[in-house]
Amino acid sequence: MARAVNAETLSLVKQWEGFRPNAYPDPGSRDGTPWTIGYGQTRIKGRAVRKGDTIAEAEAASLLVTRLAETAAQVERLVKVDLSDNQFGALVAFADNIGMGGSKKVGFSNSTLLKKLNAGNYDAVPGELAKWKYNDGKVMQGLVNRRAAEAGLWAKGAFVSTSTVEAKPGNPIKEMTTPENIGAAGGLLGGAAAVASGNGPVQYAIAALMVIAAITIAFLVIRKATR
Structure with missing residues (x-):
């Protein structure tokens, strides 16, 4: 059974995406694409969002839950180390925002963050998150703030390190x-x-x-x- 995201993750994504009942252009792109609606949804009814589309909050929330579940399944497959629920959720929120990536596009699946984490370097994650603050080559304050929120969720009840103890499962600060x-x-x-x-x-x-x-x-x- 695929790992589900917790309530803190859903709340974080809702907060940073914000609900928009009417389709709006991407403020960080040159031509406004992709058009977005609801809680960061770029596709509805099997097609790309178009200008003039509208959506109810209940439907948008349902689409968000489905989208995060799909992202969570991919994150779970790619991450090879143990994670707390909040750490897992932070990565799902992050991957949902930047995309999974592929052969021609950098995203979560081929990120330095994932490589370092799978090597057991938990402490590198907040710094790697902070690097993803650009849109079309420009620093966006909204992304800076969102990365900080994701890092905060990551650190909440995380596996921590001290001068004598390495960060690893079984060493939470709760x-x-x-x-x-x-x-x-x-x-x-x-x-x-x-x-x-x-x-x-x-x-x-x-x-x-x-x-x-x-x-x-x-x-x-x-x-x-x-x-």
Whole structure:
């Protein structure tokens, strides 16, 4: 069974594509092609989108889900290393935007990003994503922002590296955000804020000590999570 994309991925693509009920020309191309509609759809009803086409949001959302499922199947086939759900989703969102590529066109399938990732270099992915910011030879701020969002999704619960631990499956940082850890550090910071609301050097000194304690707890949690 093909791997499905998670809700975070669908939300990211919807946010950056934006829903457009009326067909519009590609702002980055010289002649406006391909015309686009809905959530970045360039084809509807078995043909290319044309000027004057319209679409309802429900239909556009359905087409997007189908499109992402098709892209996800290709990404799953091409990537040879383990990925978290968010990492997989980030690559699907990225590939959906730039295309899969082929013998005459550069895309996800023949990208340096894919080569480095399949070699086990997880840490190279955010930097490789950031390189894909050009449209017709020009830097587009919208693409810069989208690549940053994809990198953010990639890093959310990702396999991380430290000075002594390589990035790899089984080394996620999600343990850092358990309720117990958040409660411990957050409680101290909240208490520090309450103490600091008083006046006088004694209150300030106590608040400072509580902040230091919270930072220490956070450090120990991170150290434990990355072992």
